[in-house]
Amino acid sequence: MLPCRPCDTRSGISLFRALLWGLSGNIDSGGSPRVFVGPLLVKLSPTACPRLKPRLGPVAKAARPSPPDHRPPYRLTASRRTTRYRLTALPPYRPPANPNADKDLPTFPQGQFPGRFRAMTRTFLAVVQYDGGDFVGWQRQSSGRTVQGEFESVLTRLTGDRIVAHGAGRTDSGVHALGLGVSFTVPDKWTTADLHRALNALLPRDCWVESVRRMQDDFHARKCALGRRYWYDVGCDAAASSPFRRRYEWALGRPVDHARLAAAASVIEGEHDFAAFSVRGTPQRHFRCRIEQARWEQRESGRGGVDGVRFHVAADRFLHHMVRMLVGTMIDIGLGRRAPGDMHELLAQTDNGTTSPPAPPQGLFFVAASYSERWYWESAE
Incomplete structure (x- = not known):
């Protein structure tokens, strides 16, 4: 017969040693009940261990909450008709809420705390x-x-x-x-x-x-971010294929109609659904964007004259490949490959099946993102 670990007596076996070892059988030969370990149902005598007496009885009552550091993680409950006890987990300890606990605490600006705070x-x-x-x-x-x-x-x-x-x-x-x-x-x-x-x-x-x-x-x-700004450069002269330029612009190498580009850009200003100018399969809550600025300008070369065009666009949000697909479609309009009214039709569509291929990535520049002044630390000081 093994001693009971909580009280060092030879009158029973420790509940936790029984759970760990998986024993089943007679505790002693004096007629004590059997111990069944497996479904967490343990058959014990109420007098098996003196330290378990306060928690055992015909119907065990719920123990009063004790401090978090000393509260036992489990309790034993008994049935009235049998001495079979069930091991149940107690809920985590939560101290009672005090609505006046933070009433007298001082408040400080965000991120500014005195001393150890x-x-x-x-x-x-x-x-x-x-x-x-x-x-x-x-x-x-x-x-x-x-x-x-x-x-x-x-x-x-x-x-x-x-x-x-x-x-x-x-x-x-x-x-x-x-x-x-x-x-x-x-x-x-x-x-x-x-x-x-x-x-x-x-x-x-x-x-x-x-x-x-x-x-x-x-x-x-x-x-x-409140909004973002991009620009896209397109080289329209023969020197656009220079290794010092083609890394940073679309080396188109042919002139485009600036008036047709400007007309196409004016169509997309405002809030629209740009599903036709987004990549298929990209998860999005919605495809609506508010374009605050969309304009084309002729880019002057250092030697005089025009060597290309630049597209400026600013919006509250952008979809994946949205700017490059807009540029590719408008360049086709400027080259005469598409009608000027195609921009209206594409904004009404729900897929990019008829949209022009996206422009190459090397001509696209992320210019800036705008933020509210309240996010800057200096403005709060």
Whole structure:
């Protein structure tokens, strides 16, 4: 006969040792009940262990809640007609809610706490420029070089921890950026000037941080953006095929009708459904976007004259490949391949079956993202 672990007596066997060992049989030869382990039904004598007496009886009552650190995780309940007991788990301890607990606590501006309640991290916004020719896009991927991967690896070297960076947009492979907002959180020992200098010292040569500003603690570069701006360059002269230009523009190499381009751009201004200018199979809640600006301008060359055209577009949101599909369709209108009224018809369609192919990625630039002033830390001080 084995001793009872809670009380070191030889009158019974420990419940937990029985559960672990999976024993079944007689505890002793004096007529004590059998122990059945398996479905968590244990047959015990109420007098088997003195320490179990307060919890056992004809009908066990629910134990009063005890402090979290000392409350037993299980209790035994008994039936009136038998000495078979059931092991049931108790719910987690929750202290009673006190509606006046936070009544007299002082309030402080967001992120500003005195003494030991001071925030241990700071959130920053970096405006990043990069040449997207050697990247497979902004977003980190399983294979290929990405801007997010390069940026996060530098933050890991600076802080010693894995830091996640959030971009204001998810540019595709070959797309460039002149002012992509990137938000991240680092330990509070970092200042704006030190962080700006350290990022530019460690980032690769095709990435450069224009500025770093401290933001509110709950700031997110993509979710907090009010709008975004892009431009797209198209080379219309023979020199567009130069290796110093074709990396950063669509080397079309032929003139386009600027008037037809301007008429097509005026159609898409305002709020419309751009399902015809999005990639099939992309999960979207809806395809409506509000275009705040859409215009074409002739781009003057350094030698005088016009060497291409540039499309400016600003909206509250953009769909995947939306700008490139708009440019591809409007260039076909400017070349006379499509009628000027095709833009009205495409905005009424629900798929991209008749939309022109998207323009090449190398002519697209992410220009900037706009944010409310309340997100900037300096404006709250």
